[in-house]
Amino acid sequence: MTEPDPYAEAAVRQQQDAVRHPAPLYVQACPGAGKTRVIVDRHLAEGQGRRGRAVLSFTNVACSEVAQRCREAGKPELAEFPNFVGTIDTFLWRYLLRPFLGSGKLWRRIDSWDRIDASTEVGTGPNRHKVFLNDFQWSREPGAARCTARLQPRKRAIKSYNALSKLGLLDDAAKAAVDKQRALVAEGYVTGHEIRIFALHNLQRRQDQIIAMLSGRFREIVIDEAQDCSAHDLAILGQLHHAGMPLVFVCDPDQAIYEFRGALPARIREFGKSLEGRVDLRGNWRSSPAICGLAATLRPTATARPADSPVGPNRTEPAGILLIGTVGSQPDEALAVFIEHADALSIRSENRVVLAHAGTSLPTTTGVSGSQPPAHHAARVAWAAAVAKSNPKNATLRQFAYDILQRALLRYWFAEADTTGRSVEAICELVGLDTWRIRQLAGQLIGALPDLDQGTFTDWCKEASRQLGLLPPRPGMKRLDNSGSLVARGKLRNKTPRNASGVPPRGSASGVRASVVHQVKGEEEEAVLLLIPSDTRIDGLVNAWTTGNHPPNIAENLRVLYVAATRAKRLLAIALPEDAQDLVAAHLKLRDVPFELTTTRRSD
Numbered sequence: 001m002t003e004p005d006p007y008a009e010a011a012v013r014q015q016q017d018a019v020r021h022p023a024p025l026y027v028q029a030c031p032g033a034g035k036t037r038v039i040v041d042r043h044l045a046e047g048q049g050r051r052g053r054a055v056l057s058f059t060n061v062a063c064s065e066v067a068q069r070c071r072e073a074g075k076p077e078l079a080e081f082p083n084f085v086g087t088i089d090t091f092l093w094r095y096l097l098r099p100f101l102g103s104g105k106l107w108r109r110i111d112s113w114d115r116i117d118a119s120t121e122v123g124t125g126p127n128r129h130k131v132f133l134n135d136f137q138w139s140r141e142p143g144a145a146r147c148t149a150r151l152q153p154r155k156r157a158i159k160s161y162n163a164l165s166k167l168g169l170l171d172d173a174a175k176a177a178v179d180k181q182r183a184l185v186a187e188g189y190v191t192g193h194e195i196r197i198f199a200l201h202n203l204q205r206r207q208d209q210i211i212a213m214l215s216g217r218f219r220e221i222v223i224d225e226a227q228d229c230s231a232h233d234l235a236i237l238g239q240l241h242h243a244g245m246p247l248v249f250v251c252d253p254d255q256a257i258y259e260f261r262g263a264l265p266a267r268i269r270e271f272g273k274s275l276e277g278r279v280d281l282r283g284n285w286r287s288s289p290a291i292c293g294l295a296a297t298l299r300p301t302a303t304a305r306p307a308d309s310p311v312g313p314n315r316t317e318p319a320g321i322l323l324i325g326t327v328g329s330q331p332d333e334a335l336a337v338f339i340e341h342a343d344a345l346s347i348r349s350e351n352r353v354v355l356a357h358a359g360t361s362l363p364t365t366t367g368v369s370g371s372q373p374p375a376h377h378a379a380r381v382a383w384a385a386a387v388a389k390s391n392p393k394n395a396t397l398r399q400f401a402y403d404i405l406q407r408a409l410l411r412y413w414f415a416e417a418d419t420t421g422r423s424v425e426a427i428c429e430l431v432g433l434d435t436w437r438i439r440q441l442a443g444q445l446i447g448a449l450p451d452l453d454q455g456t457f458t459d460w461c462k463e464a465s466r467q468l469g470l471l472p473p474r475p476g477m478k479r480l481d482n483s484g485s486l487v488a489r490g491k492l493r494n495k496t497p498r499n500a501s502g503v504p505p506r507g508s509a510s511g512v513r514a515s516v517v518h519q520v521k522g523e524e525e526e527a528v529l530l531l532i533p534s535d536t537r538i539d540g541l542v543n544a545w546t547t548g549n550h551p552p553n554i555a556e557n558l559r560v561l562y563v564a565a566t567r568a569k570r571l572l573a574i575a576l577p578e579d580a581q582d583l584v585a586a587h588l589k590l591r592d593v594p595f596e597l598t599t600t601r602r603s604d
């Protein structure tokens with residue numbers, strides 16, 4: 001018989017406290033603490049009453065998990081009326097915004113500006129650049145009169161970003177983006193960012209009415225992954241709390257990685273502490289002792305605490321952290337070393353993941369999920385074809401791909417000017433089409449579009465345009481102009497259609513999945529390879545890590561590493577330039593975290 005583990009027993013007691021403690025309640029949890037389990041158990045414990053519970057999270061995936069667990073427990077009704085299990089965006093839209101919208105305008109909620117290809121242009125003549133609203137980071141402090149937008153040097157926008165930066169036009173781009181956003185809002189379009197601004201505005205003006213409605217429907221509101229709350233979210237929740245709405249605020253402040261939205265750990269902690277009750281979850285059910293130990297070294301001295309207790313099945317895992325020294329950035333070489341070690345631990349390929357802060361740092365031999373469509377119109381259609389043909393489980397991604405194909409059909413048959421900056425529904429209204437018809441045609445188009453792994457992108461575009469021409473939205477109709485034909489341009493011409501689409505084939509060369517850290521929040525995997533590239537930030541990053549002093553410009557980078565490292569259950573490998581490897585190794589030794597050193601030189 002195995003000995004009872006006092007740490008595991010303590011962790012179970014903490015979880016039970018969090019399940020039973022009445023709201024208002026702050027649950028501050030470590031990575032792998034079983035936050036979702038606690039939320040679901042709390043929901044199941046009370047069963048169905050006259051009033052429901054609102055369980056809010058930030059992603060559809062997290063919400064589906066809660067709903068799925070209710071079904072598995074034989075209580076599917078707990079995910080339905082009068083309960084609400086959904087995203088915070090939907091909650092705010094449904095209860096704080098929609099009831100108060102005037103009848104003079106048709107409002108359209110979209111999950112990103114990419115859904116309507118919203119873009120603007122900056123500069124003049126040969127220096128004119130098209131920039132997409134979705135490539136800006138949007139923020140606004142509560143009470144501020146205007147939003148701020150900052151173009152991001154992401155893969156899709158990097159060319160325009162560099163050109164505009166050289167021309168000193170980044171501020172003009174930001175202004176143009178804000179003007180365009182205001183114009184689109186005036187037309188009735190809102191994303192999550194605008195929903196929050198309007199929701200707070202409504203709450204400030206109609207608090208009594210909103211509270212009466214919410215408290216009549218819900219006995220408490222649970223916020224999962226609350227470290228992602230923006231400054232607006234916190235202002236809204238603060239007001240609900242002060243008005244007597246019982247809140248359960250569940251979070252790990254050290255995993256706050258959306259700082260631009262105002263999600264700062266100190267703000268999150270302060271908000272949590274303003275709620276009367278508090279339970280801390282300190283047992284990590286996911287990771288090995290070495291991984292829990294390493295995670296503690298990534299927390300700043302200012303909020304340091306001892307390593308969390310490993311209490312799950314990996315609490316006896318002997319493997320230490322694997323530090324892979326690289327010469328410069330060598331993602332493919334580091335991957336080869338990682339695979340060797342994961343093989344030695346008999347960890348299967350499907351249980352391994354490679355992570356980096358930015359997609360550009362990931363190895364070429366991995367299956368990077370191309371979750372953002374490219375900017376170029378024809379490449380976007382190829383992206384949508386690749387995604388739709390792969391029939392993804394992620395409903396949002398699938399819907400996004402269908403949306404692009406519907407827009408491609410509309411743009412092919414109608415004028416470009418009628419289709420950009422409008423949702424599919426709005427275009428259909430404008431041209432007098434049934435949305436059902438266009439959805440049906442998009443379904444046919446998926447089957448008709450040519451293979452993405454044959455020929456050049458130029459050939460693909462020609463054949464794809466021909467197929468679009470075989471699917472008129474109205475029988476016998478003629479095209480309004482030629483602007484919607486698919487044309488391969490520049491370097492894309494001779495690429496394979498799949499390369500142009502940016503979506504890797506299923507089953508990558510290495511068989512290992514790769515992702516940017518922001519996309520794996522809340523997930524876990526047996527083995528994780530974390531890539532720290534050799535770039536200008538590395539010295540500052542390693543200095544902050546090893547001193548525990550996290551300056552504001554680097555603190556979030558360390559939290560991104562923290563999120564990445566804490567996804568690992570058994571094997572955590574970190575690839576970093578050799579100089580940095582020495583410093584990190586010395587630091588881990590000082591903190592008694594077991595590690596093994598290796599280098600990519602071995603596989604030369």
Ligand SMILES: Nc1ncnc2c1ncn2[C@@H]1O[C@H](COP(=O)(O)OP(=O)(O)OP(=O)(O)O)[C@@H](O)[C@H]1O
Nearest residue numbers: 030031032033034035036037252285286521522523
């Ligand atoms: N009481 C428990 N007994 C056994 N396993 C548990 C228990 N609680 C949680 N787990 C398991 O621990 C793992 C981590 O749980 P979960 O993913 O909910 O953590 P989390 O708090 O959301 O972590 P993170 O914030 O790091 O994503 C899961 O595999 C979960 O099934």
